Amino acid sequence: MRLSEALAMLRVARPPAPYGAVRLARCNSIEDVARVARRRLPLGARAYLDGGGEGEYTLRRNRAAFDSLEFLPRQPREVSEVDTGTTVLGERIPLPIVLSPVGAPRMFHHEGELAVARAARHAGLPYGLSTLATTAVEDVAAQTGTPLWFQLYIWGDRGVIREAVARAKAAGFRALLFSLDTTVRSKREREKRAGLELPAPDLRVTTLLEGALHPGWSWHFMTSPAISFPNIGPPDQRSLSVMPAMFDGTVSWRDLDWIRELWDGPILAKGVLRPEEAVAAAEHGLDGVIVSNHGGRQLDHLPATIDVLPGIVDAAGDRLEVLVDSGFRRGSDIAAALALGARAVLIGRAHLYGLAAAGEAGVRHCIDILAHELRMTMQLCGARTIAELEPSLLRHRGPADPWIAAAGHG
């Protein structure tokens, strides 16, 4: 080979791109982004992001369940044109993805929900703002122009909820998500071990050490306004101290009837795991359900949502839209849920890792990864549209063959 040919094969080094862009460019999967996020966050924030309830069985089960699923592709099929678009609550969106509600996302990046909402708008996807958002509903609506849904936690003082719903309505929010699974808050052992004891985090030597080891995060955390919850209660009661009183175990279906009277737009019940709850949701006049175990953060020893999804889709029939979340990290996970009848998938940690890694650009990158993977999975399965993702494309892998397991190949 001549020297000129060898030189032509060498890539010319490019000038360095901004720090976040370099980190993101090397991330090809959500797990890659998660690794960057974990390096950026101190222990307490990592525990809040990655942790689950008690022994974290549900958290592990959420991922393990996808390992039991296999695709049976239809091939060869002409799939050069693929449409990943769908309709959710009457609105056409380019991907079957909604960004999950998350309390206090400013724990992960100082721009918090504004960064997430901007990334959602860029992708044309809805974003569910949490009752425990750290930015006011009016500001998120005015500054981002995203299709917004509002997630509701209900607790003792119903007047606070009435006011929050009225504000969300006035700000132009399109749908309500009513969370059923947080009547009381679960025991988060990983958070406790990290000293993240709510409402007053423990200040330990390790807290200070972790702060020093993550100067970028610490700088923004210390120079930004203190975390508060501007969508609930009077201004002097919007700090972390409200949390214990919030989840007082008094929620019932009567509250859903009450909310149905307050809100004339779509309402989804979030946290449904039993078919009869989907039936009840329809009878109470709701528009849909979200099959969810809260990302493994509430009751431990729950089933993975992908396993209970088909029964709930059957029970819902055409009376309700069925969405699903908990454990979705790949486009193929999303394709599997759609094949089993879900209309769309909510992503929690799969957007939070991006937020923690690089703010709005990080969330955008995560959406791009999932969009690419979903499109590729559809093509390799021979599905040109979301409607062509149907149950026969999937099979549940039975228990491992005992001979293979004994030989160490299982």
Ligand SMILES: Cc1cc2nc3c(=O)[nH]c(=O)nc-3n(C[C@H](O)[C@H](O)[C@H](O)COP(=O)(O)O)c2cc1C
């Ligand atoms: C850090 C964190 C905070 C959350 N806060 C809320 C919340 O305020 N309201 C709510 O309904 N769900 C909340 N969730 C649950 C998510 O909406 C969603 O159900 C869950 O994250 C889905 O699982 P995944 O993270 O595996 O995608 C939270 C999840 C995380 C990771």
